[in-house]
Amino acid sequence: MTDLALLGFVTLLMLAGLRRPFIWVLAYIYIDIVIPQKIGWSIISAIPLSLLSFIAAFGGWLALDSKKGGRFTFRQGLLAILLLYCGITTLTAAFPESALTKWDWVWKALLFAMFLPLTLRTRxxxxxxxxxxxxxxxxxxxxxxxxxxxxxxxxxxxxxxxxxxxxxxxxxxxxxxxxxxxxxxxxxxxxxxxxxxxxxxxxxxxxxxxxxxxxxxxxxxxxxxxxxxxxxxxxxxxxxxxxxxxxxxxxxxxxxxxxxxxxxxxxMDTISSHEGDESASTRIAVWQWTIDYASQHPLGGGFNSYLANSFTYQTRTVTKVGDTTEVHYDTVTDEGRAFHSSYFEMLGEQGWPGLILWLWLHLLGIWQMERLRWRFGKREGGKESWQWGLATSLQQAQIVYLTGAAFVGIAYQPFAFMIVGMQCALWSYVRRVDREEIERARPHTQPWLRQNPQTTEPVTGSSVTGS
Structure with a gap:
């Protein structure tokens, strides 16, 4: 029954896209986040929903959707470079089979984030x-x-x-x-x-x-x-x-x-003292290993390069017995542990070039949203506008993501790159609308630039006097 309900909902979205191709973009977002094919048990799990909706979203935009107002921004260019670089490091990865498994979904997340702003042309x-x-x-x-x-x-x-x-x-x-x-x-x-x-x-x-x-x-x-x-x-x-x-x-x-x-x-008490928690101690040890690994492999080791790590560290446990406090130290040897941080994930997998690209992409988003906040904040009633509100919300969402990214490996998670795509779309939309408003206002403020209806040339002083 669950399969039929999920499959029916996805089918309705895909059918609606025949009339409005943009709905296929929305369908892919839903499928990429919720992953309904993993919720079901039989029919829906056998259908490549993600791939089909991905093809429909791109194909619908190319063949049926209007391209008016679409702009390719600088940050989309950074996404393209990061996608290309990840592809190169995958070909030279330290663990080729494992790297290809991760590449199978990472390239879609990057490509979709790069494509998304081209479809988000209106409010x-x-x-x-x-x-x-x-x-x-x-x-x-x-x-x-x-x-x-x-x-x-x-x-x-x-x-x-x-x-x-x-x-x-x-x-x-x-x-x-x-x-x-x-x-x-x-x-x-x-x-x-x-x-x-x-x-x-x-x-x-x-x-x-x-x-x-x-x-x-x-x-x-x-x-x-x-x-x-x-x-x-x-x-x-x-x-x-x-x-x-x-x-x-x-x-x-x-x-x-x-x-x-x-x-x-x-x-939550273990936040203040990582020595007493094996999970937190593992993070510190992995990060130290990653820095050493990057010094030997500055271009990165490809996806899942953490599989090469092996380290030994100590954990400390403090217990109270009556009026006395006992401290126990345990030696733990571990290997093949994940990076536990998006920053170290990028450093270990894509090296210094990949980390710089990734940081540039996100920090530029924070700066652009701040620019929009400042631009609309100067205008009368600008802080009540939907643009100011959305720029603020997207900036907050991104900073929250970057905070969480410091402690968990989510550098390529689709939900994060969708935030980047929405930021690019808002930035492009505001710049285009502001430019159109300036062009519409120009004939009133600069009458010499008005078009002569007969010659389609700008009206000049000589044409007015008939000379």
Missing amino acids: LRIEAMVLIYVLSLAAIIIDGGIKTLAGGGGYGELKLLVVENAGIYESSIVSCAAIAMIPLALWLTRYGTIFKPDIRVKLFAAGLIFAALLMLVGTEARTGLLCIAVLGALMLRSVKHRFLYLGLAVAAVLMTIPFLPQSFTER
């Missing part, structure tokens, strides 16, 4: 992209929130829509994505036009945000806690009543702490 399309992005993540987050309330949480134990603990369904990754989604959900409650922001929309958004916060408890991922702390600080820049917001936030935290499960608080 309606940009909003539709944000809406599908939020609702796709909501399908996972609401499921996780309900199961957390039912007592099904625990690090690596919260069962979401699929049984595997990988990709977007991995505990740390989904907690990061859930927090990054919050500012975009809030933007829809204020500026949405597809679903007018009435009380129903706002109640749904409130419930979704509550579910996103529950994901932190359900997954017990320290990454999520750091992400929500960063988002809370970022929102101080944009809220109107900062002291009220700060007071409510502190009150909410104080009221929540007594209801948190003991396993959650104990895991």
Whole structure:
């Protein structure tokens, strides 16, 4: 029954795309995030939904969609260079078979992010992209929130829509994505036009945000806690009543702490001391190994080059017995451990050139969104505009992602590159619209540039006098 429901929904999206090809782009976003082919058990799992929707999205744009207003931005060029470079390192990877397995999905994430801005040519399309992005993540987050309330949480134990603990369904990754989604959900409650922001929309958004916060408890991922702390600080820049917001936030935290499960608080306590936690100690050891590896392989070792690592480290456990404190040291030998950080993931797999490209791509996005905030902030009523609001939300989402990326390997995750694609689209849209407004206003402010209807040449002084 689950297969039929999922397959029926995807089929409806694909049929709707015959009339509006852009819907195929939205269908791919849903399939790439939710991965319905892994939720089902029989029919749908045998169909290559991702590949079919990917071909439909590109083919529909090439053959049927209008190209008017589409622009190829500098950041899309950076994506193209990064895609090419990843392809080269895959051919020379230290572990070819493992590298090809990762390349199979990474190239689609990069190529789709590069292609996406070409389709988001209007405000309606940009909003539709944000809406599908939020609702796709909501399908996972609401499921996780309900199961957390039912007592099904625990690090690596919260069962979401699929049984595997990988990709977007991995505990740390989904907690990061859930927090990054919050500012975009809030933007829809204020500026949405597809679903007018009435009380129903706002109640749904409130419930979704509550579910996103529950994901932190359900997954017990320290990454999520750091992400929500960063988002809370970022929102101080944009809220109107900062002291009220700060007071409510502190009150909410104080009221929540007594209801948190003991396993959650104990895991969060390990943030301040990595020596007592094997997972955190592993991260430090892997990062040290990666720096050494990059010094010997400055161009990177290709995807999954972490398989070459092997190291020994010590963990410290402090226990209290009566009035005495005992400290135990254990020696742990490990090998083939993942990078546990997107920054070190890029460094180890793509070397210094890849890391620089990746950082350039994301830092440029933060700067561009700040430019848009500044541009609209100068205008009268500009901070009430949907452009200012979306630039703020996308910037917050990206910074939250970069925070989470410091502690989990999500350098190539599709949900992150979709944020990049939306930023490129907004940047291109605003520049194009502003340029068109200037051109429309020019005949009124510079009458000598008006076109002579008979000669189609600019009117000059000599033509006016008849000389």
